[in-house]
Each structure stands twice: as structure tokens, then as C-alpha cells.
Amino acid sequence: MPIVSLQGVTKTYPPTARDSAPVIAVDDVSLDIAQGDVFGIIGYSGAGKSTLVRLINALEPTTSGRLIVDGVDLTTLTERELRRVRSGIGMIFQQFNLFSAKTVRANIAYPLTLAGWAKADIEARVTELLAFVGLSDKAKAFPEQLSGGQKQRVGIARALATRPAILLADEATSALDPQTTHEVLELLARVNREQGVTIVVITHEMDVIQTLATKVAVMEGGRVVEQGEVFEVFSNPRNPASQRFVGTVIKGIPSPAEQASLGARHEGRLVTFSFRDGDSSQAQVFLDLAEAGLAFELVYGGINDIRGRAFGHLTLAIRGADAAIDAALRKIREHATVTEIGSDAPAGTARAEGEVR
Template identity: 45%
Template sequence: MTLIELHQVSKTYRTHGAVTEALFNVGLKVDKGDIFGVIGHSGAGKSTLLRCVNLLERPTSGRVIVNGKELTALREKELQQERRRIGMIFQHFNLLTTATVTENIAFPLKLAKWSSSRIRARVDELLELVGLRDHAGKYPAQLSGGQKQRIGIARALATNPDVLLCDEATSALDPQTTQSILQLLLDINAKLGITILLITHEMHVIRSICNRVAVMDGGRIVEEGDVLDVFLKPKHAITREFVGQVSEWPDDQFAYAHRGGRLLRIHFVGESTYEPVLYEVVRETAATFAILQGTVSRMKNTPYGQLLIELRGETADMDRIVDRLRDRGVDVEVVS
């Protein structure tokens, strides 16, 4: 089921006679339960795209549909109602500095006119969920960046939204805290089934928790797909640049000298990553192989491995190895 749909969304800013196209005919679909990442450099349009989803930025043209409701067609009062079903986490927390943790989390519930007893019960649930029960009476200035972001997450979840928008939610945090926040988002997605749309300029965020990704450049989506597919076979130059942030792969595969053999790049995905597939296939022939480069990692919950090998032997044997690997579902690229 598709939960978020953008149809030919454009956003134009006009300032002092200058025209800036922040978004140009963007189309996007996010399915229920997805953790969908949008990555791009500063100025690519990703923040504008995110803010168009809940109409904090109203598109110049195009349609925005969330949960079957066309938000761009709603009146302001109806739009306010629908926004309660869309939570938002901000890069710099946006907390009330003179309010306690409990009061910050309760704030959107008071605006929604929940009863005091219902607010208390909901805040208690959220404090437990984000691990802040022992800090309920503290003020933001007494907390770390990671704890402040946990308040922001709890507040965004207060009204039981169907969608959680994350605006660079970890870019102000150190690496260790970033991982704890990403794990929390994963847990929330798994426990609550909430759909998450996040923007980032960091590929490791995409690799850690997203199942789908869109790459933005110049106000357009230039590449989109399952994270594994995009990561292992990036097509656009911008995508390749982002993949390079986290890739352990050598920059120049041709730097490896080889003695007349055949250079192969092999990708294993899923459980085959841990199986002796290459050994079993090669031993059926008289060929030999040398491993020149190899890594094993994970993409969200999926293991994957990459090997750069040199096959040595008769042409018929090397052809057979490539065919047999592909028959067993292994992705093989003949480099040279």
C-alpha cells in the first residue's frame, strides 16, 4: 500500500526578482512500513521535498497525497487535522527550552486537546519507548544531544502518526550517538509499523536503516530504488559519489596486476554471503583463483559480500565458472 505520493511536484522561490527552482516535477511513492531515504548534497532540494510532504512548504504546482488524502486540495482546518498524522523530527531538536522533558512531549497533545489523564498515560509510554524515563523532570539544557533528539522523536510520535519525517535527524550528533538514534528509528519502525521518510547527506545513514532510497540533484530525483541495488550498482555520478563515502572497494580496480587471467567483481547478497559458493564452483574445473580484494558488510539487516578475484585457467573453464556463479544467483561482473 502506498502511503505517500508526490505527483509532479515543483517548488519555485521568487526573491528580489530572482527565480529559484528548488523542485522540478518530482514524483515519489513511499509504501506503508518503508524506511525511505532521500540523499543529496546541500541545495539539492531534499529539505524542500520533505517539507512539501506535510505542506510546511506548499508546492508551486503538483499534488501531495498522504494516507489517501490529497493535502494540496485541503482547506487549512482540514490540513491541520491531517498534519497530526504526520510527525516530524528536526535536525536541531526545536525543543521548548523552559519546559521539562515531560512537558515537551506533552505539548502537541495539549494542542490536540487531549485530557490530562490521557496525556500522562501517553507521555509515560513514550518515555519508556525512547529510554528517557529517568530524565522526565529535566530540562533540555541538562541533556546530551542524543537525549534531546530522543525527546524530539517522542514528541513527533505523541499523536500516533502514520508517517514520521526526519529532517537530517542525526547530522548534529557524534557517530556513536548517531548509531543509537538510527537503532531507535529501526525499533520504532518495527514495533509500531510507522512509515519513515528521512533526508540526509550521509550514505551510512541510508545503508544502516533504509530499504529504499532516492538520490537528488538540482531539484530532481536522479536515481531511485532498493538500497542494495542502488548501492551495489549505482548509475548516476552523484550516486557513485555517495556510495564512495562508505564503500570499502578500491578506487582503481585496474591497479591490481594480473598475469593473463580474468578479473571478476562478485557480489553476494543474503545468506550466500556466508556460503563457500566460489570455492564449490571453481573446484568443478581445473581453474584456480586469487582473491585481490574482499569485504563483508550489512545493508540494514541484509548481509552482502564483495570480492575482486583473478581467475586463472583455460577459457572454457573460466566461462563455465562465470555461468555457474550466475546460475546460483551470484552477481558477477567481468572487469577484464
């Protein structure tokens, strides 16, 4: 069974004005999160992703549908029963939400005190977590004395204090610089790998999903418009919202405007070669072009890697006789996806075979 299962979940808020309609924040969402996954939920502001995480955390009741967490249907529980469920779910936030008047040690100990742990057990657990997040030397420091990355490490340690099965990360790296973001993502990967905690990552940052998540759901207008393995969604996004997100980190086939700009700046025929895990490598394409005696330069695109699986698009400006280019492209099409673009392509040859968008 999945550790989290949403089945037709909807969350509606009352109208904000007398003559307005109810606000549908989450609209008929169904998805399963397997135990041990790092599941990313991505969407632009207003997509409904933060509301969704509040439903999973039992901070908001669903309007309709079923929401099952660790085998328990949250929609059937009383508030007292929901409090017990929340103790098995850790939460980290964009703005850290630390107690400024408490030391690092006291911040991490706080949920354990609320849970009624014995003092000796609290001390042992806090010491263990400080070592795990690399802050043993900061136990007596206050939040104002910490960097942003250190504050988030404290937040992660506090979220893990009661040994939750699920960790929810709501825009947990949005306030951090790129280097610190990388360090926090590495720590979250360790939490998942070494402690077996299922992590749900709520974000608008594609790099976070690409680096950390194993599966992803794309939200728009309160609905999940696409979901699946991160590699599958990134390498071949089907929904326009997914394509827009992927386009922020991956350059695909140039748009008409980009084609015009590239054509004005580079001589030759513009051809995009698309690669996906298992396809022929870009090195083989370059070799085929060189063996045909053609000159070429890379003018657009790039290759990306997700856990050892490569995909991407490379647009080349190829110079040479049209007949030689046509012959080389026919050969390359036998082992790679080719999209010929641009105004320099001879009549009847511009095409997209097996195009990946």
C-alpha cells in the same frame, strides 16, 4: 493506496536577484510511499530533499502537481485544514528543536497540550512515551542536562505524542556520533516495527539508508534520479548520482587510478569478483582458485549485507601461470561475475562480463 503520493510535484521560489531566474527547488517529482515503509530520501546539499519534506509536512505549498497524504490532496486545502493534517505527521530534526526552559516531560507534553488533550491523558501518554524511548528517569531533567542521543530520544517521543501515522526525520542523526546514531536508528526501527508508523528519512548519509530504510529515492538538482528497494539501488546503482553515493560506503571495481596503485603494490593479475544475492559465495570462488593451485590475496573491496541479502565486490591479485588463471576464471564465470582489470592481464583477456557498477 500509498500513504504519501507525489505526482509531478514542483516547488519554485522567486528569483533571489532582479536579473536572476526563479529557483526550482523540487522539479517534477513523482514517488509513492506505502504505509508502513521506511522510505529514505538521499541527496547532497541543495538536492531538494529538505524542501521536499517541508512539502510533505504541509509547511510549504507546492507550486504545481498533486501531493496526497493519507488520502487527502494537500494542494486543495485551506490553512485551517492543513493544520489538522499536520497533527497526523510527526517531525524530528537535526538540532532537536527542544524548548530549553521546559523539562523533558513538558517538552513531550507540549503538542498534546496544543491539541487540547485532557491533563490525565497527557500524563498517561507522556509516561508511556518516556518508557518507550528509555528516558523515564529523565522526566524532570532539562535539555542542557542531556546528551545528544538523549535529546533526540526526547524529540522522537514528542513527535510521536499525538500518535501520528507518518514520522518525518530530517537529518535526524547528522549531529550524533556513530554509536549514538546506531542507537537512534534502532529506536526508529522499533517505532516502525512496533507502532506501525510510516517513516520518511531525509539524509545525506548512506549508512543511515542502508541500516534503516526499506526503499530509497536519490535526489539531485531537485529531481528524483533513481528510486526503488534499497538493496536494488545499492547493489546495482544506475544513475551517476546514485553511483557516487553508493561509492562512499561500498568499494566497487577499482578506478583506473586505483588499479594503477594496486598494480604497483601487488604482484599478479588483478581480477574483481562481483557478488549479489543469489550468486555463488566468495568462499566458492576462493575454493576454485585454490583447487587450481593459484596464489591470491584480497587487495580491494568488501561484501555488504542489507537485511540478510549480500552484495559487493572483491578484487584479488592472482599469481600463477596465465593458462591456469585463464582456466580458473572460465570456471568461475559459470557461477560468478568476473571483471579482469589491470596491466598484468594478457592481451585480449582484459574484460568485464556482466559488470556491476
